[in-house]
Amino acid sequence: MSALAVAAAALQVVGVLAGAPLVVGGMRQVRARLEGRAGGGIGQPWRDLRKQLRKQQITPSGTTVVFALAPAVVAGSTLLIAAIVPLIALGSPLDSAADLFGVVGLLFLGTVALTLAGIDTGTAFGGMGSSREITIAALVEPTILLAVFALSVPGGSANLAAIVAATANHPEQLVSPGSLLAFVALAIVIIAETGRLPVDNPSTHLELTMIHEAMILEYAGPKLALVEWASGMRLTVLLGLVANLFMPWGIAGSDPSFLAVLIGLVAITVKVVVLAGLLAAGEVFIAKLRLFRVPELLAGSFLLALLAVTASYFLGTPTS
């Protein structure tokens, strides 16, 4: 474990912290431009966060410690994921502590914390948002796990760094049916998990159609800032993870040099920016799905993930 590997992991966390609001702002800006608007600019989420942090903290009457702690749990679990997953370099100090299953568990921990906070407020919309979120989460988590199974077959390990290293050493694995199916399945569940169109509309004002927003209606001031920051970080980390699972080029090795860390930082920035831009541009062309159709979409992605596992098990040749 070299000092530079530790520094790269710390850089990952700081980069996700600082970059997540910019990713959200950039996606809003792409959308605004395609709609013919001027848009608030890439820095708008940062301005909003700075302002929210200076506002009064309101604790709605009747809420308990569940409501008070949920933002910290979401932000903390997301930061932990940012420290674990290989974004800039492979050899994170926490790499051996958690594999992809651990990451999925941490994601779910954040989701459950927010869901309980939504119920804790006792409002109609909070409970409704929570029930919808948990419905979607229950369909998303198995798909992520199955897609991860499919990806871990060629590398012979569920460790994230091992999967990324195996893909980087054998790029031909990427065009195998198992890998392609897993990519489509993962893309759909990441869109669902981060509350983007067509599953949830992040800019909606209609309480009846909300999912993620409905759970956080009662948050104000610094806690709201933390929740919004965390949801931006989840999006950024998941985009970075999917980028490195399927396009691992440029990532620094487990014992990196200073230059390799720099290249890794530039590479992951470019990858996340391109993916976020594509996602935002794609959202312009689609409308939100009816809530009762969402399980069909997610069941479809589950089927793809199942096919991916089958294909990579029967067709893949282990290359450890």
Added chain:
Amino acid sequence: MSWIGKIARVGRMVEPAPDAPEAAVAPPTGVTGSLQLRHVDCGSCNGCELEITSAFAPVYDAERFGARLVASPRHADALLATGVVTHNMRQPLLNTLKAIPEPRVVIAVGDCAVSGGVFTKGYGVVGTVGDVVPVDVEIPGCPPTPQQIITALRSVTGR
């Protein structure tokens, strides 16, 4: 593919921005260019609502000055009140204002909210918005144009 062609043909339809107006109030938290608004219809004829919608639509695009409509008063910095205050909407208006975290700004939109307009002394009317809650910024007009609304919002966001 016709949509992509349309996006390319239309380009940016937003009106050019005039110079920033003088500040009516200091930005609520000291951060310029960020203002979340919660809109409350206290008893309006919906004329002002149409103009507010239009102010946030692509042609006038209030979002480029940092203003945004939000779904919850807890997320808001400013209350956008339209219409005369009716008996039924007096308490909801007070509740909404109480739910907005400090520091906050109250903006009265339209002649009815500012002075009562044609509905003054109606049997269901409590009074103007200023009679019920303290008002910081007034936007006159029946209804005010999107340009007027945006000028007033910019005098609060400071951008």
